[in-house]
Amino acid sequence: MWGGRFAEGPSAIMQEINASIPFDKALWQQDITGSLAHAAMLARCGIISKADAEQIKIGLHQVAEEFAANGVDEDWSLEDIHMHVEAQLRATIGEAAGRLHTARSRNDQVATDLKLWVRDAIDQTDAALAAFQTVLVDRAEEHAETIMPGFTHLQSAQPVTLGHHLMAYYEMIERDRSRFADARGRLNQSPLGAAALAGTGFPIDREQTAKALGFDAPTRNSLDSVSDRDFAIDYLMAASQCALHLSRLAEEIIIWASQPYGFVALPDSFSTGSSIMPQKRNPDAAELVRAHSARITGCLHAVMMTMKGLPLAYSKDMQNDKPPVFEAEGLLALSLAAMTGMMREMTFRPDAMRAAAERGYATATDLADWLVREADIPFREAHHITGEAVKLAEQQGVALEALSLDALKAIDDRIDDRVFSVLSLDASVASRNCYGATAPDRVREQINSARQRLAASAQ
Ligand code: ARG
Numbered sequence: 001m002w003g004g005r006f007a008e009g010p011s012a013i014m015q016e017i018n019a020s021i022p023f024d025k026a027l028w029q030q031d032i033t034g035s036l037a038h039a040a041m042l043a044r045c046g047i048i049s050k051a052d053a054e055q056i057k058i059g060l061h062q063v064a065e066e067f068a069a070n071g072v073d074e075d076w077s078l079e080d081i082h083m084h085v086e087a088q089l090r091a092t093i094g095e096a097a098g099r100l101h102t103a104r105s106r107n108d109q110v111a112t113d114l115k116l117w118v119r120d121a122i123d124q125t126d127a128a129l130a131a132f133q134t135v136l137v138d139r140a141e142e143h144a145e146t147i148m149p150g151f152t153h154l155q156s157a158q159p160v161t162l163g164h165h166l167m168a169y170y171e172m173i174e175r176d177r178s179r180f181a182d183a184r185g186r187l188n189q190s191p192l193g194a195a196a197l198a199g200t201g202f203p204i205d206r207e208q209t210a211k212a213l214g215f216d217a218p219t220r221n222s223l224d225s226v227s228d229r230d231f232a233i234d235y236l237m238a239a240s241q242c243a244l245h246l247s248r249l250a251e252e253i254i255i256w257a258s259q260p261y262g263f264v265a266l267p268d269s270f271s272t273g274s275s276i277m278p279q280k281r282n283p284d285a286a287e288l289v290r291a292h293s294a295r296i297t298g299c300l301h302a303v304m305m306t307m308k309g310l311p312l313a314y315s316k317d318m319q320n321d322k323p324p325v326f327e328a329e330g331l332l333a334l335s336l337a338a339m340t341g342m343m344r345e346m347t348f349r350p351d352a353m354r355a356a357a358e359r360g361y362a363t364a365t366d367l368a369d370w371l372v373r374e375a376d377i378p379f380r381e382a383h384h385i386t387g388e389a390v391k392l393a394e395q396q397g398v399a400l401e402a403l404s405l406d407a408l409k410a411i412d413d414r415i416d417d418r419v420f421s422v423l424s425l426d427a428s429v430a431s432r433n434c435y436g437a438t439a440p441d442r443v444r445e446q447i448n449s450a451r452q453r454l455a456a457s458a459q
Pocket residue numbers: 020024079080081106107110314316318319320
């Protein structure tokens with residue numbers, strides 16, 4: 001009565017809720033890699049015979065070929081990828097397959113598999129982030145002198161260079177890379193040999209499997225090894241932070257590409273048209289990067305909440321860690337590819353940026369600063385005088401630097417013609433030349449140092 005669509009009753013429901021093969025088949029390569037290391041260690045420690053180990057090794061390579069060619073044939077009664085690999089091994093080499101699972105459990109096996117998978121994901125993400133950074137520095141260099149309005153509250157604030165703005169994202173991505181690297185460093189200890197939870201009485205050599213799998217060392221506590229997924233959470237936290245950065249850039253691209261701004265033209269390759277409005281060129285890729293960040297952070301929350309309150313050691317809840325990890329990885333990789341492509345191919349419109357900076361009276365602070373510096377006026381008063389000048393420019397519909405000296409003198413006669421040297425956008429930007437500031441020379445300095453760090457990280 002309550003079985004509904006589950007034709008075969010309770011056992012079918014149990015099988016469906018229990019089976020992880022629909023998603024953990026993504027781990028087949030890691031599972032085979034782990035098993036190869038385990039079998040070799042068992043033989044070297046004299047726990048299984050060299051002949052059995054050799055057969056297992058040959059068999060596992062055949063299983064890998066089979067899965068690579070035809071995929072994993074899902075059988076819910078076999079529950080998960082670990083049982084699928086073993087069943088396929090048995091079908092390939094027979095009896096000896098039964099010796100592979102000596103001195104291990106699916107609990108240390110799955111922790112090992114997922115660590116190997118996340119480690120690969122981190123390495124691939126890092127390479128994608130480096131590629132994105134390369135595009136950012138290239139575009140920043142091209143536009144080291146291009147002037148645009150810098151914003152606070154999305155209101156024109158002070159002029160900045162586009163190169164400076166793009167390098168801000170470079171810095172965010174550099175920190176993202178360091179977060180992934182931290183996650184990788186903490187992850188890189190081998191759980192294999194922790195067995196179900198308490199370790200094993202077989203004389204295994206955990207150092208050996210750790211080394212074979214590229215881990216720095218075996219984990220120090222068997223209970224911890226099989227019961228935590230903080231390495232997956234670390235990865236998802238780094239991925240979430242990175243996705244948030246991409247989402248902010250996506251939002252800026254969406255704003256910049258809108259007609260009232262017109263700061264960029266999106267390439268055909270990264271925009272879509274409208275089925276009804278022929279003039280439209282929609283920033284769908286940027287919008288989806290923005291939306292994907294919501295799903296990626298959702299994946300982080302799913303794993304954190306799964307782990308909350310779980311007693312030591314393994315509970316089946318932990319099987320559910322995989323879909324969010326896999327999903328976040330896929331979404332981040334795609335977001336990064338889209339961002340890198342858009343950044344490489346979009347056309348910046350320096351004229352529109354400059355015009356917007358002029359309209360926004362972005363050099364008003366420079367005028368106030370000049371009054372303080374050259375006429376010894378207290379900043380509060382200078383602020384007020386500048387406000388009058390902006391009001392006048394607004395009334396006349398001109399840029400600050402286009403006001404006549406007479407008009408400025410009528411506001412405050414301590415102003416003289418030297419003021420024009422600070423009112424232009426170029427002078428304003430060039431004057432902001434402290435370390436890390438927006439002056440083109442400083443931006444080139446940032447770019448050079450970024451290129452050096454990028455080259456060093458590629459070694
Ligand atoms: N498919 C399981 C998972 O992903 C493997 C571990 C099963 N362990 C167990 N004691 N039932 O978590």
